[in-house]
Amino acid sequence: MTGRRCGLTRVVAETLVLVIAVMIILLIIGPLNSYVSSAISGSVITASPSDIEILSLYLADSPCTSGVCIELAVKNNGPLSLRNADRWGSWVLIIDDYYCGEPDYVDVGGDDTLDVGEVAKLRWSDNQCTRYAGSYTSSIYAIRDRSYVVKVFGPEGTFTAYTYFPG
Amino acid sequence: MRMRSGISRVAVEAAILLIIIVVAIMLVGPGKALSSAVTSRLGLVAPANLQAMGGGVAGESSTSIYFVVFVRNLGPNTVGDPNLDDSYIPSMWEVYVNGASCVVRVSYIRQHNQDPSLEDNAAMEPYEIWEFGFRCPKSSVPPAQEYKVAIYGPSGVRAYYTIEGG
Numbered sequence: 001m002t003g004r005r006c007g008l009t010r011v012v013a014e015t016l017v018l019v020i021a022v023m024i025i026l027l028i029i030g031p032l033n034s035y036v037s038s039a040i041s042g043s044v045i046t047a048s049p050s051d052i053e054i055l056s057l058y059l060a061d062s063p064c065t066s067g068v069c070i071e072l073a074v075k076n077n078g079p080l081s082l083r084n085a086d087r088w089g090s091w092v093l094i095i096d097d098y099y100c101g102e103p104d105y106v107d108v109g110g111d112d113t114l115d116v117g118e119v120a121k122l123r124w125s126d127n128q129c130t131r132y133a134g135s136y137t138s139s140i141y142a143i144r145d146r147s148y149v150v151k152v153f154g155p156e157g158t159f160t161a162y163t164y165f166p167g
Numbered sequence: 168m169r170m171r172s173g174i175s176r177v178a179v180e181a182a183i184l185l186i187i188i189v190v191a192i193m194l195v196g197p198g199k200a201l202s203s204a205v206t207s208r209l210g211l212v213a214p215a216n217l218q219a220m221g222g223g224v225a226g227e228s229s230t231s232i233y234f235v236v237f238v239r240n241l242g243p244n245t246v247g248d249p250n251l252d253d254s255y256i257p258s259m260w261e262v263y264v265n266g267a268s269c270v271v272r273v274s275y276i277r278q279h280n281q282d283p284s285l286e287d288n289a290a291m292e293p294y295e296i297w298e299f300g301f302r303c304p305k306s307s308v309p310p311a312q313e314y315k316v317a318i319y320g321p322s323g324v325r326a327y328y329t330i331e332g333g
Contacts, residue, residue: 134300
């Protein structure tokens with residue numbers, strides 16, 4: 001036979017496969033990992049899916065343990081609807097880096113989704129916010145005659161901050 | 168004439184095409200869940216994202232500074248071993264402040280779980296919120312205007328938070 005076999009040499013073919021394999025490994029565990037890990041991990045939340053905004057904040061004028069002590073209106077500015085908006089643990093309030101906990105009342109329009117443009121009403125029946133630290137445990141009361149930095153953490157990793165000024 | 172040694176061009180191109188398709192499926196297609204599970208199991212990708220929510224300096228002694236940081240598990244998976252009790256938590260988490268190692272003292276569950284049986288284990292279920300309390304020796308973390316806190320947990324989870332000093 002005089003016809004030559006058409007194709008790449010084994011060395012070239014193996015080199016190509018090796019290069020591709022090394023690239024894949026680098027993408028998964030190497031220095032490029034951070035760029036692709038979110039794509040690989042799929043459902044891992046790496047950034048907030050939507051912007052939320054505090055529209056209003058009501059604070060009681062004294063320490064309070066019942067009724068409406070804190071009330072917040074939080075709007076979803078989009079671009080995506082937020083699921084699990086009425087689920088356990090979806091909303092958490094932190095004031096001046098003290099933990100105020102989750103609201104006792106959540107109104108997201110009767111369903112479990114905060115649509116784009118929709119406003120969630122959140123109420124707390126207690127305005128004591130705490131840090132547990134053994135003998136260093138401390139707390140504040142979020143009352144209306146002081147300034148605070150207010151942070152609200154919402155569903156699906158959303159977050160917004162607001163500076164409250166009295167009056 | 169000697170035959171050229173090697174696999175044919177068609178075979179090589181088919182193999183490369185196959186690899187590309189498999190990678191594409193693993194990244195964006197129906198294999199995403201599988202690759203996520205595999206990479207999580209192998210520890211290549213953290214099983215969950217943590218959200219540091221706040222924190223501060225809780226107190227100070229002559230030798231140490233005491234801090235707290237609130238951390239939420241955004242999911243999708245549980246962090247830590249649910250079969251261990253919460254006494255194992257300090258040994259499973261590491262905290263560094265301004266690059267110096269600190270000691271995890273306690274972790275309080277601030278967002279209580281709906282299932283009480285999950286309250287006392289060493290795992291952080293999705294949407295559970297813990298308050299980490301930790302102590303840093305002043306010899307390595309002197310009082311400062313700013314404390315950069317890095318919290319590392321099981322399976323590669325991590326959270327960062329900057330505390331403004333007093």
